[in-house]
Amino acid sequence: MHDFSFAPKSKDARKQQQQTLDDSKQHHQQQQDNQQQQQPAKGTAAMPTVPRSLSDGDNGAKRRVERSASGSKKWKAGGKNSNPESQDSAFVDELGDMGTNGERISDVARPPAKPMDSSKEAFVFQQLDLDSYLDVPLPGMPGPQRGNVQIFRLFGVTKGGNSVLMHVHGFCPFIYTPAPANFTPSMLGEFKMALDKQIKETTSSAKDVPEVVMMVEIVSKESIYGFHATGKRPFLKIYLVQHKFINPARRALEQGTITLSKLGTLSYEVYESNLELNLRFMVETQLVGCNWVEVPAGKYKFRSFSSTPKPVSLAQYELDVAFDAFISHPAEDEWQQIAPLRILSFDIECAGRKGVFPEPDKDPVIQIANMVQVEGESKPFVRNVFTLGTCAPIVGSKVIACKTEIELLESWSAFVRECDPDIVTGYNITNFDLPFLMNRAKHLGARKFPYLGRLRNVQSKLSETKFSSKAYGTRESKVTSMEGRVPLDVLQILQRDYKLRSYTLNSVSAHFLSEQKEDVHHSIITDLQNGNDETRRRLAVYCMKDAYLPLRLLSKLMCVVNYMEMARVTGVPLSYLLSRGQQIKVISQLMRHAGQHDLVIPVHERQGSDEQYEGATVIQPKRGYYDTPIATLDFSSLYPSIMMAHNLCYTTLLSPQERSHLHPDDYIKTPNGDYFVKNKVRKGLLPLILESLLSARKRAKADLKKETDPFRKSVLNGRQLALKISANSVYGFTGATVGKLPCLAISSSVTAFGREMIEATKQHVESRYNVKNGYKHDAVVIYGDTDSVMVKFGLDSLEETMKVAQEAAEYVTSKFIRPINLEFEKVYFPYLLINKKRYAGLFWTRTEKWDKMDCKGLVTVRRDNCPLVVTLINTCLHKLLIERNVEGAIDFAKKTISDLLCNEIDISQLVITKALTKTADEYDGKQAHVELAERMRKRDAGSAPTLGDRVAYVIIRGPKGAPAFEKSEDPIYVLENNIQLDTQYYLHNQLEKPLMSIFEPILGSRAKELLSGEHTRVVVKRASSAGGNDKKSRGSIMSFTRAKATCRSCRALLPAGRTTLCSACEKDIDVHFQRELLKKRQLEDRYARLWAQCQRCQGSVMQDVLCTSKDCPIFYMRKKVQKDLRMQNEVVGKFDDSW
C-alpha cells in the first residue's frame, strides 16, 4: 500500500486497504490451487524470443563464475544478482527467476530411496554427525550381550542425496593403566572381578548392570610424556560397558581400592580416561569428520517397520552394523567429493512490542522464511514463507498462510522434517531464532513443534553452554538439539573467522557481497504485520531475503567446503568446529597418531596454573617513513618447523634421570634449558604429525595448481588452509596450561628458538651485506617480529632488492637446520613503520606492479572509531604509499580537519556505533551509548534502542568539561534539531592520535602543524536553536528568521528591509547569489540521487522507503540532505526574485 504507517491515511486509501484484504482472501485460495496445479513449467524456456528468460543452466553458469571470482570486491557488471542498485527489486525478480523450475517448488522431500539388496550391494554414504545412546545389545553383534550397551549413531547422506542413519554396535570405551610389576595374565580375571565389584559398590547406577567391566587385557604401550629408554611396557587395557563408568573406574583404580591376592592393594595411574567418547569411537574406527563410509555387502541390515528393531528415525535408509564391519575411507581422491547435502536457511520475524526486545512468552512469531539449497548448486530449490495471517503471493515462492501461531509453528516444524536438511543455517539462529521458536512453542503449547531432529519421537531440547577458548574468548551460547542435523550459524562462523567492524547482516552483506540490504526497524515490523496482506507480503519478502543472504554468504565464503575439509583434516565431527575450540582438533590428531605408535596419553590434572613463558620477541622497530624498498624475510611455518628441526615432542623430552644414561651427542639443550633427544635416538610424535600435515599441504597445493574445476579447486584450497591452521595449532596446544596435555618445556623452547633465530638472522644479514664486503650499502634490519624480519638493503631499485633479498634468504637458511626455511616473499616500498606491530606499506612481489596496500595494526578495524577516522587514515596512506604524494596527504588531512571544524562532514562519517549488551546498571562506569539509550527511552520508548540493538551516536557540544558520555546523541535527533557537534572532540579524541602516528614518522615535529594553522581557524557558526539535548525548541528555521540578519558578504548588521546583503555589497549580488545557488544545486542533485536510489533498493517505487539501516552509507546522508536543502532553500529564497 502506499502509506500504511506514517502519513495520515486518506479515507480512500483505507477503503482500498479493506478492499484488498477482502479480495486477497479469495485470491489466496486461488493461489494455492494454482500452486498445486503447477506442472513442470516449460513456459519461459519454450519462448525463445523472451529477452530475459534465464534458463536454469544460464543462471547456474553465472553463479559458478561468481564463485571462482570470489574475493574481488568489485561490483560484477552484468551479473544480475550482484547488481546492488536494485537489489531488492532484483531479489523479487530473482525469486521469480528461480521459480521457472516450477515442479520443484512443492517438491520439498528428498528424492525417493531406491530399494537395495543388502546381501549384494555395498552401502556407501558420507557421514556428517554422530552420537551415541544406550540400549540393549542387538543379537549377532559383537560386544557385551547383556544389559544396556553403548550404541553409536552415524547420520549422513548417500551420493544420491538420500538420508542415512547407521547404528554401530559392539564398541566399548576403554582406559589404560600400567600393569603393576609382577602382574601376570593369570591375574586378569581377578583384577576384572575386583574392579567390577568396586565400581558396582560405589556407583548406584552400576548396581543392576550385569557386567560393568567388559574385559581386561594386557597390551604393550608407552606413556607419551617424556623419553623412556626402556621403551614399551605392559599396560592393562580395561573395556567398560558404558562410557559413564569410566570415571568410577578411574576413581576405583587411583584410590587404591583394588586388592589382588598376590599383589595386595595398589593404586593405579590411569591413562586416557578423559577422552571423549565420540572422538574415541572415531579414532578407533578411523572415522574422520565428514568422511565416506562403506559397508560391504552382507555386513549390514536395513531396518523396516516389519522387522525388529524398527526404524527410529526419519532417515530414508536406516541400518545396523558392527563397529568392525565397515570401511572408513580417508578423504582422498574420489573420496574427497561431497554428497548433495541439503542446507536449510531460515529467518523468523517477531512482532515485538515497541521498545522492548522480543520475549518468547509475550511476542508472537509472525513469519518464518525458508530457503533450501543443495551444496554445490547455485540457487535454493525450496523458497517459502510461513506467515501468520494472509499474505499476498510472491512470485516464485510459496506462501503458507497460517491462521494461528500454533499452526504456524507446527507446520514449519513439519516442513523441516519433510525437507530433512543436513545442515541448518541462518543468521544468529543458534542464539536467537531457534531458542525463540522453542520457547514460544513451549509457551503456546505447540506440542507437535519440538521435533526438529531426524529421530522420531525425540524432542528437541534447548540448553545453554558456556564456551571458553583462549582464541575466541568466553561466549555463552544456546544449543537446540536436532539429532542428525548440523547447525552452522553464519554469524558464529563470521565471528570466528573474520574480524569485522560490525557483524550485523547488513554490514556483513555489504562487506562480502557488496550489496546493501533494506533494514526495517523492528518497531515497524509490527505495523506491517497489523496492516493487510500486502504489507505482510512486504514483510515476507524482507524476511525471505534474510533467509537467502546467509546461504549466499556460505557459498561466497565457501564455508561448507572449508569447514568440511577442516573436519576431515583434523578428524573431528563438523559440529565441533563451531561449538569447540582449537584444542579438540589437536587432541584428535594426537590420539590418532599416538595409537599407531602404541603411545598412551596420561590424564593431566587441570591446575589452572598461570605459569607464563616468554613469547615471541620483536627487534625494536626503527620508526620512520622508508622511501627505499624494504625486503621482508619470513620463516615459513616457523613454529612447526622449529619443532621438526629440533625434534621437540612429549616423547623426546628428557628428564634429568633419563639424561644421565645418554651420551651428550644424543640430545640437545634448548635455549630455554630443556633437553630433548635427537632424531636418531627417537623421532618425536609431534614432528611426525607436523610432517604429515605439511606434506599433505604441499600435495594439496600442488593439486590445487593443476586443478581446473572451480568446485574441486575450492575443496583443495579449503584443505590446504585447514592443514596450515592445524599445523600451527599444535604449538599452541603444548602451551595451553588449562589444556589436556600442556608441556611448557616444548612451547617455551619453541619460542626461545624463534627468538634466537630472529636475532641470528639479523646478525647474518647485517654482517654479510655491508660496504666492507663489497656491497653498495650497509644492510639494516629495521624491524623483526615473530617470524619475519624487515631489511633495508639500501638499494633504490626493486629488482636489485628482490635479487639480493632472495640470495640473503637462501644464505641465512643455509645456517639453520632443515626444515627451517627463511623465505623472501615480498618487498614493502614505500614503507611506513609506526611502531611494534603497526606499519603500512605497499606490497610488491613482482617488479611490474604492486600487489596491495598492506596495513597492520592501524585504526582501520577498530570499532570505536567513527568512519571518518578510517576514511581519513586510509586516504592519507593511499596518498603517501601509492601516489607517493606527501603534500597531497597533508592537504587532504588539512581539508578534512577544516571541513570537520566547519561542520561540512557528512554526519554518517561521525557516527560511532556500539552494541547495547547490558542494561545501564550492569555496566561499570558510564558509557556514552548506554546513557544515550537511557535518554532516548525517556524521549520515546517506542523507537529507543533495546538490549541487543546497536546504538549509533555522535558527540555533541556540551557544557565545558562535560564528560563525553553526557554528550552522546542520536544522529537523527541531531539532524532534526540542528544540534552542534563537538568538532573539537572529533579532532582531538578521534583524529589526532592516528593522524600523528602516520605523519610523525614522516614530518617529525612538524606533524603538529596539522592540528593548527589557517585551516583550523575558520569555524562557521551554523544557526542552531537547541544547544542542549533536552531543549524543546525545534526547527532551526524559525530561530534563523528571528535572528538579526547580517550581510552574507561582510557580516554587517542589516537594516530593516534588507534580507541578504548590505548596500555596499549589493553590487556583487549575482556573485553571492550564484555561490549560494551552486550549493543548493549540489544539494538538490544529491537529494534526487539518494532518494531515487533508496526507492530502487527497496524494490518498489510506490511505497515509502522504510529502511533504517545504519550500516548503509547513505542512510544519514539522505536524511541530512533534506535538512540542508531546506536550510539552503531559505538562504536562496531571501534573494528577492520578482522579474
Next chain:
Amino acid sequence: MDVMSAPEARYVRDDAPEQPPRVTRSAAGIKVERNKQFIVPSSHDFDRQYAHVYFTRYNSFKKLIETAATNKWPSKHVVPKLLDIEKEKECVVFGVLYKDMPLKPNILDEYHARENYEAPPPERSKYNSDEDALVLEDMSGRIVLIGDALDVGTHVSGVVVAVLGKALPSGEFQIADVCYPRFPPQKRLPKIPPSYVCLVSGLNISKNDKARLSMQLLSDFIQGNIGSTADQELAASIVHVIVAGNLVWRLDDEHQDLPLYKKRTMIPESVGHMREVDLFLAQMGINVRVDLMPGPHDPSDAILPQQPMHPCMFPLARNVSSVKGETNPYETTVAGRTFLGTSGQGVDDIYRFSTEEDRLRILEQTLEWAQLFPTAPDTLGCFPYHMTDFSDPFVITSCPHVYFAGNQPSFATKLVTGPEGQQVRLVCVPSFSDTHTAVLLNLATLECEPIQFDAP
C-alpha cells in the same frame, strides 16, 4: 505535410547595405499568454520521498489509461490491481513501468568506488544492456513483464501503460499488446497572418568561442539590423523568441574539492558569463518578447521543474520589460498556438536509458506517453511533489500545437497527427553553440525551418 524539408536558410553577413533600414514589427498585435503551471509552491517540502511522485502519477493517469485500454480492447477483462491477476487468464492490467538496468548509475557504486580508491563507474552515452528488464508496478505490487509486444529497449522507467496478456505459472506476465494513455485533446487553431516564433537554445557561453559572433548575428538579425530587405521583413515578423535553456556553459564543479574555508570566497565562473548573457538579452529583447527558460547548465535548480532564473543575475535585461524569466518546462500560448517545451533534459535522459537513437522519436514517444519527464525521479531529479500541492505537473493533459526540446545535437522536426486529428509540430531545437542554428516557426502554418548564423 510530413517532415519539414524547407531549404536551409543560410545567413551570411554581407556588407552591402551600409545602413539597414529599421523595420516595424508587422505582427506586434499578436497575443502571447504566459503560463504559470510549473511554478513550485514556496511551501514545497523536501521531507517527502519520491514514492509520492509515482503515486501521484499513477493516480493522475488512472482514469486516462483505463479509458484508453477499454477503447482499445473492448472485450478484455481489466484487472484494476496487479495483485488480482489470475494466472493463465488473459487480462488487461496497468501501472507504472520500472526498468531494471544493471548499468544504471548508482550513488552507492560511486561511494563504494571512492572508499576503495577505484575509478568511479564510467560515464556512458547509453546505459542499456541485454539484462535490462521491465516490471510493472501499482500500489499492490510488481510483476515482471516479458514478451516482444513491449520493447524493453525503447521503454523507460516511469511510463504509465496498460498491457494485455496473461500471467505465467512462473509469475511473469506475458504481454500480447500494449496501450498508452489516451492522446490528449487539442484546441482548434485560429487563423492568423504569417508570423514567426524563434526558438533558440544552448548558447553555452564559455571562455573560448566563436559562437559569440554568431550570437551577435542572431541578435542583430532578430532586431532587423542586418541582412537583405527580405531578411529584415522576416525578422520583423518574429513575434516571440523562446530561449530554451543553457545560456552558459556548464556550471563549474572545479571548486568542489576545495576546503570550505577557501570555497567561501571563490567566485563562480558562471558569474562573468551570466553578465555577458544579460547584455545580450537586454539588446535582443529591445523590441521582441524573449522568454527565458533555464537549462541544465544554467544557474537555476538542478531538479525539475526548474524555476525562473533569478533576476538579480540580469541587472540590465530585467529592466527590459519584454524579457521574462520562465520555468522549464514551459508552456505558452502565442496567437492561440500552444507551445510546450523543455530544455531537453527529458529527451537526453531517455536517450541514455533507452536503445532509441532518434531523439525526435523520443520526443514523439513522450507525447504518446503523455509525460514530459517519465524518467523523473528515477534517473532525472525532480521535486518530491505530491497530490496535495500540485498534481503531477509533468502529465501532458492537453495536446500542444508545438512541442519542443532544447539543447539537442541537431535540428529535427516532424508533424505528427494524433488519433483525433490533433496535429503537433515536434521540434528538436539544436544547441546553438555547436550548430549556430536557431529555429523559425511559422505560426500560421506551423512549418518550421532552421536558420544558421555563421560568421565568416
